[in-house]
Amino acid sequence: MKTQVAIVGAGPAGTLLSLILKQRGIDSVVIERQTKDYVLGRIRAGVLEWTSVEILRAAGIGDRLDAEGHRHDSVKISWRAQDILSIDFERLTGKPMMSYGQTKVQEDLYAAAEREGINIVFGASDVEIHDVTTNSPSISCVVDGEQERIECDYVAGCDGQHGVSRRTIPSELKSEFEMSYPFGWLGILSETPPLPYLIYANHENGFALCSERNPMLSRYYVQCPLEDTVEDWSDDRFWSELTERLPSSVASELVTGPSIEKSIAPLRSYVVEPMQYGRMFLAGDAAHIVPPTGAKGLNLAIADVHYLSEAFDAHYGGGDSTKLDGYSETALRRVWSSVRFSWWMTVLLHRFPDQTPFEQRMREEDLAYLTRSEAAQRSVAEQYVGLDL
Ligand code: RFL
Ligand code: PHB
16 A cells, blocks of 8 residues: 555544545545544543634534534632632633533544545554655554555654554654653543533542533543552442532532443653654654643644644645644644643642642642632633634
8 A cells, every 4th residue: 555644543633634634635544453433432531622623623524513512611620629710711711612522523533534535444453663764654564464564655653642653763862751640530421411511629538520521421530549440439439429529519410320431540741752753743642641630632632633734735735844844843832831731730639649738728829819810810711722723
């Protein structure tokens, strides 16, 4: 096989890239390790920045998003199960954000890719990337027991946190920045009506978050020790812990029910620099991880794809490679800004096992300042809804 851009990974980053490239007349092949059903079954992000909504609309997949997504003008933060602060994005920034699950984004992307006749190869194993420092890179893999090779001009590494692309960059040519947090998030889905708003809670038992997927599907999270397993968390224990971490006025509105999904995710911040090596470019979780507290992971993946597709367009459409050469530098500016915001939200809202009473007071003072200062709220609001591209 021969193509212009070989894309490794058919998550949101890889599939969106192939779709935008197709619309600009650039040919690609996408190679995915998992099956389509497996990718669609992963329960992940739920919140889109307004910037992401606009990128998805421009890629022609805004119809269902506009019909089924739930616009939120504000988000709430509570602490000590008592104080509640509401940050009104629409008033402070003129932009809302959108609740629309990653599962639906992925379904929309696969449907559009199919309509456009994009070649996505699912179930590819032993994926290896070759010769990206030459003018003729290629990818080898095994599909249905057959060895395949894809020759290409460029490689886009969109293969997530555990992919092969990042490992292709020799260690002496990359710098890695990392922080692991000493807790995880236990998340559940339940077929119950969600609260009408998103609320993040800082409580002495730990962080909690109430979110949604649709009018009859709620998504909730509680901070838990890293060693915990889902077996440690019966539904009853989950609901009673969540209720305790919320102000009573909020808890009284909660509708509980059996969970239909339950999983634990560790929290981590990670960035690799640069995001390019020879003719290979990294996008999304392949290059960076953020803890989910800032709701930034999927949005960053979408922003990377925006920059990368613009760069390929300038190269193939106008013979100008300046944007391709500068891709890493451009993408990393937004990456570091989101990494900082996600780290700050995580530190502000979680209980660290070894934190001192002084550190807790600092968090509460941050929250009190946010309550009093519109300037501080505007700063949080503009980062949450997403800075301009
Ligand atoms: P993905 O989605 O991991 O897709 C990468 C794809 O590459 C495939 N792959 C390979 N393919 C071929 N060969 C190989 N060797 C391969 N290795 C891997 C994988 O099978 C996969 O299909 O990365 P991508 O596209 O960069 O997208 C990133 C997002 O998925 C991620 O950042 C978000 O889900 C993070 N996230 C959130 N982001 C938000 O913007 N808002 C949120 O509200 C939000 N909440 C969350 C989250 C992530 C969570 N978890 C589970 C980590 C909540 C949670 C709990
Ligand atoms: C979600 O709905 O899954 C969600 C919402 C906000 C976050 C993280 C996850 O910060």
